Amino acid sequence: MVSERMKGLGTARSVIRELFEYGKLRAAQVGAENVFDFSLGNPSVPAPDAVNDTAIRLLQEQSDLIHAYTSAQGAADARERFADSLNRRYGSHYTAGQLYLTVGAAASLCCVFNGLACPGDEFIVFAPYFPEYKVFIEGAGAKMVLIPPEIEAFQIDFDAFQASLSPKTKGVLINSPNNPSGVVYSRATLERLAGILTEKSREYGHPIYLISDEPYREIIYSGVDVPWGPHIYRDTIVCYSFSKSLSLPGERIGYVLVPGDITDSGDVYAAVAGAGRSLGYVCAPSLFQQVTSLCCDMTSDITVYETNRNLLVTSLREMGYHVVEPGGAFYLFPRTLESDDMAFSERAKQLDLLVVPGSGFGAPGHVRISYCVQTETIRRALPKFKELADFYK
Numbered sequence: 547m548v549s550e551r552m553k554g555l556g557t558a559r560s561v562i563r564e565l566f567e568y569g570k571l572r573a574a575q576v577g578a579e580n581v582f583d584f585s586l587g588n589p590s591v592p593a594p595d596a597v598n599d600t601a602i603r604l605l606q607e608q609s610d611l612i613h614a615y616t617s618a619q620g621a622a623d624a625r626e627r628f629a630d631s632l633n634r635r636y637g638s639h640y641t642a643g644q645l646y647l648t649v650g651a652a653a654s655l656c657c658v659f660n661g662l663a664c665p666g667d668e669f670i671v672f673a674p675y676f677p678e679y680k681v682f683i684e685g686a687g688a689k690m691v692l693i694p695p696e697i698e699a700f701q702i703d704f705d706a707f708q709a710s711l712s713p714k715t716k717g718v719l720i721n722s723p724n725n726p727s728g729v730v731y732s733r734a735t736l737e738r739l740a741g742i743l744t745e746k747s748r749e750y751g752h753p754i755y756l757i758s759d760e761p762y763r764e765i766i767y768s769g770v771d772v773p774w775g776p777h778i779y780r781d782t783i784v785c786y787s788f789s790k791s792l793s794l795p796g797e798r799i800g801y802v803l804v805p806g807d808i809t810d811s812g813d814v815y816a817a818v819a820g821a822g823r824s825l826g827y828v829c830a831p832s833l834f835q836q837v838t839s840l841c842c843d844m845t846s847d848i849t850v851y852e853t854n855r856n857l858l859v860t861s862l863r864e865m866g867y868h869v870v871e872p873g874g875a876f877y878l879f880p881r882t883l884e885s886d887d888m889a890f891s892e893r894a895k896q897l898d899l900l901v902v903p904g905s906g907f908g909a910p911g912h913v914r915i916s917y918c919v920q921t922e923t924i925r926r927a928l929p930k931f932k933e934l935a936d937f938y939k
C-alpha cells in the first residue's frame with residue numbers, strides 16, 4: 547500500500563516534460579538544429595564567472611568546513627549578507643533572523659504554505675500560474691482558489707478576486723515577473739490589491755498574507771518598474787531563488803524573507819522553520835549558501851533575454867499573433883489562433899515547434915513560449931511561426 551495521492555503525483559504526466567522528451571527524440575531523428583524547443587524554463591546564459599571563481603576559492607580555502615552542515619535556517623554570515631543586500635536596495639532594515647535559507651523557490655513556497663496553513667484554509671492564486679502551486683498548496687493541506695486570467699494585460703481581475711475572498715482566505719500568492727506570461731504587476735495593481743487585503747484583513751479579524759514568489763525579480767527589461775512588495779503591503783512574505791537570476795537552478799538555493807513588521811512575524815518565522823524541518827528542507831547546500839551570498843548583488847548576463855523578447859514580440863505581432871508584451875522573466879504567452887490550445891500546440895509540434903498549451907497554466911487559448919534560448923534559434927524558428935499563422939488564415 548502506498549499513498550494514492552503521492553503515487554498520483556509521481557505518475558501524473560507533465561505536458562512540459564513530455565514535450566521536452568519528444569524534442570530530444572525528434573532531434574535524434576531530424577537533427578537538433580531542426581527542432582525548435584521552447585518548452586522548458588532553463589536559463590540559457592551561464593552563471594557569472596564570479597560564481598564559479600567564488601566556488602573554487604571557497605573549495606580551496608575552506609575545504610574542511612565548506613561541506614559541513616550549517617544551522618537549519620542557514621549560516622548566519624550568509625543570511626547577514628542577504629539581509630544587507632536587500633537593505634541596500636530597498637532601504638529596509640531586515641536582519642539575518644528574518645531569513646530562512648532553503649532549496650530554491652519551490653521549497654520556500656512549501657515552507658510558507660505548510661507554515662501558515664490551518665485546517666480549512668484557502669490560498670488565492672491568479673491565472674496564469676505556475677502549475678506546481680496547486681501541488682504545494684494541497685500538499686500543505688489547504689485549498690487553492692484560482693482566479694481566472696485577465697487576458698487583456700495579465701494583471702488582476704479584481705471583481706473575480708473580491709468575489710473569492712472569504713474568512714477562510716489565509717493568503718494570496720503573486721508571481722511577478724510572471725511565469726508563464728512574463729508580465730510584471732504594475733504599482734497600481736499592487737496598490738489596489740494591498741488596499742483590498744488591508745480592508746478584508748480588518749473585516750475578518752485576521753491577517754491575509756501576501757506571498758510573493760519572485761524567482762524572476764532580477765530578470766526585468768529596460769524601463770520596467772518592479773515594485774518591492776513589502777513596501778506596498780506590510781503583511782508580505784517573500785520567496786526568492788537564485789535559479790534564474792544567477793542561472794543556478796540545479797544548485798537548489800533560495801530563501802524565505804519574513805519581514806519583522808508583519809503580523810505575528812515571530813510565529814510566522816518559527817512556523818516556516820518548523821515546516822522546513824518537517825519537510826526535510828533544513829540546511830540549504832552549504833557551498834551555495836556562501837557562493838550566492840557573496841554574489842547576490844550580481845546577475846547573469848540577462849541581455850539576451852531582452853533581445854529575444856523584442857525579436858519575438860515584433861515578429862509574432864507582424865504575423866498576426868496577439869501578444870501581451872512581457873516586462874521580464876523569459877516567457878511569452880501569445881493567444882492561440884484556434885480556441886483549443888492543445889490542438890494548436892499539436893499543430894505547432896507537426897512543424898517541430900514545441901510550445902506549451904496554456905490550459906495547464908489556467909489560461910486556455912494561449913501557449914507558453916520559453917525564450918531562454920539562443921537568439922539564433924528564434925531567428926531560425928520564425929518561418930515556422932509564420933507557417934503556423936498562415937495555416938489559420
Ligand code: PLP
Binds near residue numbers: 652786799
Ligand atoms: N516559481 C516559479 C514561478 C517558477 O517558474 C519556478 C521555476 O521555474 C519556481 C517557482 C521554482 O523555482 P526553484 O528552481 O527556485 O525551485
